[in-house]
Amino acid sequence: MNKTLTLLLILLQVTGYGQSTIDWTDDYELQLSDFASPQTEINPDLTSFLISPGTKMDFGFQMSSIQFMMTKNFNSKVKTSFNRQASVIAASDSALAYQLVKWGQFNFDLTELYTRRF
Numbered sequence: 553m554n555k556t557l558t559l560l561l562i563l564l565q566v567t568g569y570g571q572s573t574i575d576w577t578d579d580y581e582l583q584l585s586d587f588a589s590p591q592t593e594i595n596p597d598l599t600s601f602l603i604s605p606g607t608k609m610d611f612g613f614q615m616s617s618i619q620f621m622m623t624k625n626f627n628s629k630v631k632t633s634f635n636r637q638a639s640v641i642a643a644s645d646s647a648l649a650y651q652l653v654k655w656g657q658f659n660f661d662l663t664e665l666y667t668r669r670f
Contacts, residue, residue, distance in 0.1 A: 572588070572635060572637045573633045573635050574586065574634040575631055575632070575633055575634075576632040576660060576661075576663075576664045582634070582653055582656050582657045582660060583653065584641070584649055584650065584653050586634065586636050586639065587605075587636070587640060587641045587653070588636040589604075589606075589637060589638060589639055589640045591640045591642065592639075592640050592641050592642065593643075594641075594643050594644070594645065594646055594649050595642070596645065597644075598642060598643065598644045599644070601641075601643045602640060602641070602642040603641050603642075603656055604639065604641075605634065605639050605656040605659045606634060606635035606636070606637070606638030607632065607633070607634050607635075607659055608632070608633050608635065608663075609630065609631075609632055609663060609667045609670065610631050610632075610633060611629060612629065630668070630670060631667070632660070632664040639656070641653065641656070
């Protein structure tokens with residue numbers, strides 16, 4: 553019983569973590585709901601706006617030195633991710649918020665471009 557409960561808790565934590573990141577694909581468009589940080593808000597009292605997209609590049613590989621020397625293209629070893637919990641939008645109205653979402657999508661696409669160039 554104890555082992556089963558422990559295994560269930562571990563699986564729930566892994567599943568919860570995986571849902572907070574989005575890997576880049578060419579057909580996925582960011583939504584306002586993807587900016588899930590507690591600081592995200594649309595408030596008419598705000599006098600300025602803020603966007604902080606949580607995009608990141610990951611580069612990880614494991615290979616021998618001979619494989620490393622023979623590999624010319626590392627595109628399969630890199631990926632671009634968007635972290636929902638680290639992404640913030642603060643705007644005074646929803647029209648501005650949706651424009652900031654488009655800016656976040658541009659940033660996500662640009663991060664992917666430079667990840668591939670890396």
